[in-house]
Amino acid sequence: MIEFREKVCCSDVSVKVGRGALRELESLPGRKCIVHPKSLKPDVKGDLEIAVEDGEKGKDLRNALEIVDKLLEHDFTRGDYLVAVGGGTVLDVAGFSASIFMRGLNLVNVPTTLLGMVDAGIGGKTGVNYGKAKNMIGTFYQPSLILDDLSFLDTLPTEELRRGLAEVVKYALVLDKELYDFLSLNHSSVLNKEESALEKVISSSVRDKLAVVAEDERETKGVRIVLNFGHTIGHAIEAGSDFTVPHGLAISVGMVCEAKIAEEMGYAEEGVVEDVLWLLQLFGLPISLEQLNAKIDVEKALIAMTKDKKRRGEEVLLPFPTRIGNWRGVRVPLETLEGFAKQCLGGN
Ligand SMILES: NC(=O)c1ccc[n+]([C@@H]2O[C@H](COP(=O)([O-])OP(=O)(O)OC[C@H]3O[C@@H](n4cnc5c(N)ncnc54)[C@H](O)[C@@H]3O)[C@@H](O)[C@H]2O)c1
Ligand SMILES: O=C(O)C(=O)C[C@@H](O)[C@H](O)[C@H](O)COP(=O)(O)O
Ligand SMILES: [Zn+2]
Numbered sequence: 001m002i003e004f005r006e007k008v009c010c011s012d013v014s015v016k017v018g019r020g021a022l023r024e025l026e027s028l029p030g031r032k033c034i035v036h037p038k039s040l041k042p043d044v045k046g047d048l049e050i051a052v053e054d055g056e057k058g059k060d061l062r063n064a065l066e067i068v069d070k071l072l073e074h075d076f077t078r079g080d081y082l083v084a085v086g087g088g089t090v091l092d093v094a095g096f097s098a099s100i101f102m103r104g105l106n107l108v109n110v111p112t113t114l115l116g117m118v119d120a121g122i123g124g125k126t127g128v129n130y131g132k133a134k135n136m137i138g139t140f141y142q143p144s145l146i147l148d149d150l151s152f153l154d155t156l157p158t159e160e161l162r163r164g165l166a167e168v169v170k171y172a173l174v175l176d177k178e179l180y181d182f183l184s185l186n187h188s189s190v191l192n193k194e195e196s197a198l199e200k201v202i203s204s205s206v207r208d209k210l211a212v213v214a215e216d217e218r219e220t221k222g223v224r225i226v227l228n229f230g231h232t233i234g235h236a237i238e239a240g241s242d243f244t245v246p247h248g249l250a251i252s253v254g255m256v257c258e259a260k261i262a263e264e265m266g267y268a269e270e271g272v273v274e275d276v277l278w279l280l281q282l283f284g285l286p287i288s289l290e291q292l293n294a295k296i297d298v299e300k301a302l303i304a305m306t307k308d309k310k311r312r313g314e315e316v317l318l319p320f321p322t323r324i325g326n327w328r329g330v331r332v333p334l335e336t337l338e339g340f341a342k343q344c345l346g347g348n
Helices: 021-027 061-073 088-103 114-120 150-155 158-174 177-191 195-215 224-228 231-240 247-264 272-282 298-305 334-345
Strands: 002-008 011-017 032-037 048-052 081-086 106-111 125-130 133-140 145-148 315-321 327-333
Touching: 002 195, 011 021, 011 195, 021 106, 021 145, 032 061, 032 088, 048 061, 048 088, 061 088, 061 125, 081 088, 088 106, 088 114, 088 125, 088 133, 106 114, 114 158, 114 195, 133 231, 133 298, 145 195, 150 195, 158 177, 158 195, 158 247, 158 272, 158 315, 177 195, 177 272, 195 224, 224 315, 224 327, 231 247, 231 298, 231 334, 247 272, 247 315, 247 334, 298 334, 315 334, 327 334
Parallel strands: 011 145, 032 048, 032 081, 081 106, 106 145
Antiparallel strands: 002 011, 125 133, 315 327
């Protein structure tokens, strides 16, 4: 079992990565409410079990309040635990419920997708979609424990694995050249789910993300924005497709667009865009809008983009790759960004 511990502001966060990590739940004190997707009933005993709809449709305020209602009905207290088991969508909505129930009860994240293990389960961003844009209502709320049990990945389809790899590629491109080199040399082992390759990918991602979050938990210091590389355009694509394009695929195309913007504005070194394209393609990830096979309403996408949480007034603070494993934050006028976004999304 690989273990990480990090102090994030006022919370101690502990992460365990390995087959069988789920067993750690047995030693938790207090009562446990297990929130899980309807389609995946984990082999865990809880005092209360709540089956929820997963996917983007499940990231809805009503679903979050239903979880709160059930906690109240079953007399849960702040000393008890909400154990969120599922992909990123379940972790986001259940984490949000945990954060608002009596201003917060103990939260344990048990991601069941690669994307959840490398990203959504870590860092404390919770939330639901609202007003036709991503994660418009949410909180920062740290789980005390994150259990990345590799046995969940046995049943995960390759398509879902790829979507998680998009976030891994993100860390490699802007934070971790060593991970970039590992991914380049070991792509088949990763796609074939070889255990040691998965462990390496997950533990590097957890380490990279936790370090950023520990420095700037609330995204107020211009540091955490790096984790949003590819997401300004990515979230716009999701919204413009009425959330039919999965997050991992949308940010894959988003990273290509944003790397191109960085190059055109003179921030990315020559060759960076090619490196981005190369690594994404190695994992069979989309690099253009056409590959998403979805109808994108450009107007809707652009409106959603104006709701980007990195916007301050008429500027958006974008994390740009400069060379592999490096980045910088750049204030881009909203109008300039809209111009580039239209080019990427195929609007006029
Ligand atoms: N909070 C954060 O920091 C953060 C970070 C990254 C992404 N996200 C969010 O995460 C969401 C995407 O997460 P996701 O890609 O996990 O999507 P998801 O939760 O929709 O899961 C993807 C699919 O995998 C299925 N599934 C889950 N576990 C499985 C398993 N073990 N075996 C087989 N099938 C399984 C689910 O039923 C679903 O159909 C997006 O809403 C995104 O915005 C949040
Ligand atoms: O943890 C972060 O910070 C991230 O930006 C990680 C992203 O991969 C993730 O998709 C996150 O939910 C995006 O958050 P938002 O603030 O852009 O809604
Ligand atoms: Zn993401």
